[in-house]
Amino acid sequence: MDVRRHLPAVDVLMATSLLQELLQHHGHSLVKRAVRDTLDDERRRLQEQPSDTGVVLPALDDLAQRCATRLDNLTQPNSRAVFNLTGTVIHTNLGRSPLSEPAIEAMAEAARHPVALEYDLESGGRGDRDTLVESLLCELTGAEAATVVNNNAGAVVLALGALGAGREAIISRGELIEIGGAFRMPDIMQAAGCRLHEVGATNRTHARDFEAALNEETGLIVKAHTSNYAITGFTKNVPETELAEIAHRHGVPLMVDLGSGALTDLAALGLPYEALPRDTIAAGADIVTFSGDKLLGGPQAGIIVGKREMVERIKRHPLKRALRLDKLMLAALEATLRIYRDSDAPARDIPTLALLTRLEADIAETAERLLPAVQSLLDDIEVTTQDCMSQLGSGSLPVDRLPSRALVWRPMAKDRQGRERALRRLEAAFRSLPRPVIGRLRDGALHLDLRCLMGDVQEQRFLDQIDTLKTNYLQRQAGERA
């Protein structure tokens, strides 16, 4: 007997009540595709069986259910909102900064309609897309000129290429950073066509090291923010004012990659101090680059501010065209910058800053409200609230931590393997929710830092999924036993 022939026909499955119901919500072709794919899978599974004996054919209802799951997967967008309860506020893998409402509105407006992107409404002639944000950036940083590209990595490559291609770029050995992925300063310099000239030692670099390195091949001096690590102890680096003075005495520019680029004084908000582009410009840097979606709290972008003549050179570089920002990001960036210029309380109006400045007491209240709903949800998992520390993330202020509160989910099985299995199951159950919840595994427990679960709406959304979480968990558990 060829069991494969005994699988139901597509039409038979389509006629089941479950799929008939799904047909009401989804098009015929999509449902049919889910059915076909499910049957293909099943056929393949049966073909892999060594013989016909002992093969169990799935029941019709069971197959229909699998089609429904398949359909669900097909219709789920790949780009999905998640709860970032990892404790890292600006999380690169989770898309960094959530945008403010004005930025979202501006982006939607730009998406829906034609916009005056490179069109001068005064003269009716051709315009330059940078002008949408340039004057705001100059006002906020004190720079003479500004341009924007796709991200800060792009900004660094572009600026290095425009200012130092074919020449040497001098940088301290303590600043040869790797940001993650393939962003390593030495590689970036090479890609930009600069020759790396490193000076000093890992922990200490002196003004005289730069003086000694300067020669007729020097294109520029580079200073990079040591974003994701800190060198502490016996250290020395050259302040920007001094570095700028050395550079200018030798007729070369100083470029500073600030990384994060906070536009408001974080110390005044009770957060750790972070250098402002404005201070770096005032210190004499010719070009300063920073990200749009880190501490600035805007869309992904690389911002370049500085001396007019240098910015013009950067804008003329062919890579500028390849790295340019699109109209949606420009609209979001402009709206974000306007908040910094106009708002009395950027820490309230920029979501990233609101999350970072959220008070521990407020987070603790969220924890207390959620606890009763989850405390005895699962028989084999104990849930408690615990003090924890959030971090800023994305290479901002690497050593600083913000006091916060977490829901800690700890498996209670007696044996270690049982606890590990339960933890994996729990984590997967959270990840497979309609709005996946991403936490952090630590010390044999799942920690959900509640700093980024802010506001009634978010809290309710989290609670709305609790029953599904339980179902997911129990289903997985049953699947493991089977």
Ligand SMILES: *Cc1c(COP(=O)(O)O)cnc(C)c1O
């Ligand atoms: C984050 C960072 C970058 C890269 O910025 P992206 O906007 O992610 O491209 C470059 N340099 C420093 C110092 C950074 O912190």
